[in-house]
Amino acid sequence: MPCLPGGGVMALLSADHISVRFAGAEALQDVTMRLDPGEIVTVVGPNGSGKSTLIRALLGIVPVSEGRVQRMAGLRIGYVPQRLMLDRSLPITVRRFLSLPARVSDAAATGALARVGLPGLKGAQMVGLSGGQMQRVLLARALLAEPQVLVLDEPTQGLDQPGEASFYRLIEEVRKQTGAAVLMVSHDLHVVMAASDRVICLNGHVCCQGTPHVVSSAPEYRALFGLGTKGALALYQHVHDHDHSDAPEHDHPHGPKHGRKPGHDHDHGHGHAHV
Amino acid sequence: MFDDFLVRAVLAGVGLSLATGPLGSFVVWRRMAYFGDATSHAAILGVALALAADLPVVIGTMVVALAMAVTVATLAAKGWAMDTTLGVLAHSALAFGLVAVSFVPAVRTDLSAWLFGDILAVSQMDLALVWGGALVVVGLLVWRWQGLLTATLNEDLAHASGLNPDRERLVLTIALAIVVAVAIKVVGALLIAAMLIVPAAAARGLSRNPEGMAVMATVIGAASAVGGLGLSLLKDTPAGPSIIVVASLIFAAGTAFGQRMKH
Ligand SMILES: Nc1ncnc2c1ncn2[C@@H]1O[C@H](COP(=O)(O)OP(=O)(O)OP(=O)(O)O)[C@@H](O)[C@H]1O
Numbered sequence: 060m061p062c063l064p065g066g067g068v069m070a071l072l073s074a075d076h077i078s079v080r081f082a083g084a085e086a087l088q089d090v091t092m093r094l095d096p097g098e099i100v101t102v103v104g105p106n107g108s109g110k111s112t113l114i115r116a117l118l119g120i121v122p123v124s125e126g127r128v129q130r131m132a133g134l135r136i137g138y139v140p141q142r143l144m145l146d147r148s149l150p151i152t153v154r155r156f157l158s159l160p161a162r163v164s165d166a167a168a169t170g171a172l173a174r175v176g177l178p179g180l181k182g183a184q185m186v187g188l189s190g191g192q193m194q195r196v197l198l199a200r201a202l203l204a205e206p207q208v209l210v211l212d213e214p215t216q217g218l219d220q221p222g223e224a225s226f227y228r229l230i231e232e233v234r235k236q237t238g239a240a241v242l243m244v245s246h247d248l249h250v251v252m253a254a255s256d257r258v259i260c261l262n263g264h265v266c267c268q269g270t271p272h273v274v275s276s277a278p279e280y281r282a283l284f285g286l287g288t289k290g291a292l293a294l295y296q297h298v299h300d301h302d303h304s305d306a307p308e309h310d311h312p313h314g315p316k317h318g319r320k321p322g323h324d325h326d327h328g329h330g331h332a333h334v
Numbered sequence: 335m336f337d338d339f340l341v342r343a344v345l346a347g348v349g350l351s352l353a354t355g356p357l358g359s360f361v362v363w364r365r366m367a368y369f370g371d372a373t374s375h376a377a378i379l380g381v382a383l384a385l386a387a388d389l390p391v392v393i394g395t396m397v398v399a400l401a402m403a404v405t406v407a408t409l410a411a412k413g414w415a416m417d418t419t420l421g422v423l424a425h426s427a428l429a430f431g432l433v434a435v436s437f438v439p440a441v442r443t444d445l446s447a448w449l450f451g452d453i454l455a456v457s458q459m460d461l462a463l464v465w466g467g468a469l470v471v472v473g474l475l476v477w478r479w480q481g482l483l484t485a486t487l488n489e490d491l492a493h494a495s496g497l498n499p500d501r502e503r504l505v506l507t508i509a510l511a512i513v514v515a516v517a518i519k520v521v522g523a524l525l526i527a528a529m530l531i532v533p534a535a536a537a538r539g540l541s542r543n544p545e546g547m548a549v550m551a552t553v554i555g556a557a558s559a560v561g562g563l564g565l566s567l568l569k570d571t572p573a574g575p576s577i578i579v580v581a582s583l584i585f586a587a588g589t590a591f592g593q594r595m596k597h
């Protein structure tokens with residue numbers, strides 16, 4: 060199941076058999092992955108499975124104890140961390156924050172804030188932002204870097220429902236406009252299955268990786284998510300596997316009977332041939 | 335007019351504030367208060383070593399302060415429990431310094447000048463050192479400003495932008511050693527940390543952006559120097575501590591004012 064596409068192309072980011080150790084405990088073991096230009100790759104896995112650690116290792120924030128991380132030279136990265144801890148002792152407005160580390164024009168800052176749905180927030184103090192506002196400001200800053208890669212660690216946490224939907228729409232729009240690749244951590248399996256080119260399922264090591272389709276039918280993935288997500292995922296896959304015309308069907312999954320049989324998700328994974 | 339000891343004292347205080355304003359802001363933002371203590375206390379040891387070896391005091395203080403600052407930064411990077419480690423280092427540096435000083439008669443006689451400064455006895459040479467050191471520090475900080483600020487705000491964001499937070503930290507470490515070396519004559523080893531922290535803390539409540547806070551801290555530092563010297567002249571109080579007293583009063587007034595504005 061580990062099918063790595065684009066073997067010949069220079070990867071933007073890649074990890075080659077990396078392990079990361081924190082105070083003796085291994086958070087990642089022997090992880091190999093790559094991100095190619097224009098791709099959307101999503102990392103899924105339970106809490107504590109090393110998703111953020113993988114991202115932080117790829118960005119050079121945490122050192123690897125084994126293996127090698129490579130970033131394309133001069134790669135522009137727009138990073139939205141899982142959470143940003145700010146110290147109250149440092150006063151800074153949203154406008155000033157957007158100009159770090161590269162100064163941006165007022166017009167660019169205004170434009171970026173409008174794009175993430177926060178017009179008129181320029182003068183607000185960063186420490187006073189709500190969780191959802193903070194996520195949006197972080198995305199605005201990431202976009203201002205004119206990134207070749209957007210690295211998003213659970214970017215929609217704290218966003219309201221319309222915010223979440225427009226967040227993903229914005230990401231898609233940015234990718235279309237700029238061709239930026241996206242590496243994202245998400246617990247939102249619906250989005251993962253609908254929007255990713257590739258999924259990496261992580262649990263300390265790579266359980267499986269490949270197209271959403273391949274991953275969702277892999278027994279390792281089932282073992283991690285099959286029971287945890289009960290019927291919802293099974294239903295979703297059912298729809299997804301059979302119907303590629305998209306949106307409307309998602310709201311009306313075929314019949315409630317599937318939903319009542321969470322233990323039988325493997326019954327629904329029979330549509331592989333469609334993709 | 336540079337002959338006038340009072341003018342020299344004022345100029346020394348103002349010159350020092352140019353460096354301690356922005357550097358002190360970083361000390362506050364990064365919660366490096368104890369770090370400043372350890373580094374400046376170590377300077378006493380530097381004074382003793384320099385005099386014993388017949389070297390210029392500024393060299394001795396700078397070398398020892400730098401050694402201490404690098405030690406502390408290294409231990410911090412290795413994940414030591416910093417509160418305790420810095421407490422131990424700051425106090426033992428002072429103790430070692432005081433013991434070392436007891437072997438050097440020249441220092442022993444005017445120990446209090448090294449501990450609390452002797453701004454009224456600043457020579458033209460000292461003045462040149464203070465301004466030279468302050469300008470180097472300001473230059474360093476301005477040069478690295480965007481990177482320093484990003485790394486201070488969040489190291490992960492700095493990494494992702496291709497910056498190296500360790501290098502930024504080293505810039506601050508070096509700047510701190512320079513300030514300690516040139517400030518010891520003005521406010522003394524015991525009060526350098528206060529000169530870094532108190533004006534910056536007073537500026538916090540009055541600022542909306544980092545640059546504003548750095549400038550405000552400089553202004554408050556300079557005002558404290560002038561006010562402290564005035565107090566010292568009027569009431570015949572020790573100059574160094576008087577400067578910090580004024581800075582603390584400004585801090586208290588600013589905090590009270592800020593509280594009132596909120597209600
Ligand atoms: N800085 C650190 N120091 C020590 N241990 C760490 C550190 N960062 C992560 N870990 C450990 O590494 C493991 C993986 O953590 P990580 O944050 O990568 O998980 P995650 O998959 O992102 O989880 P979540 O879904 O909760 O965000 C956890 O056991 C965590 O305790």
Ligand SMILES: [Mg+2]
Pocket residue numbers: 110111112141212
């Ligand atoms: Mg995480």
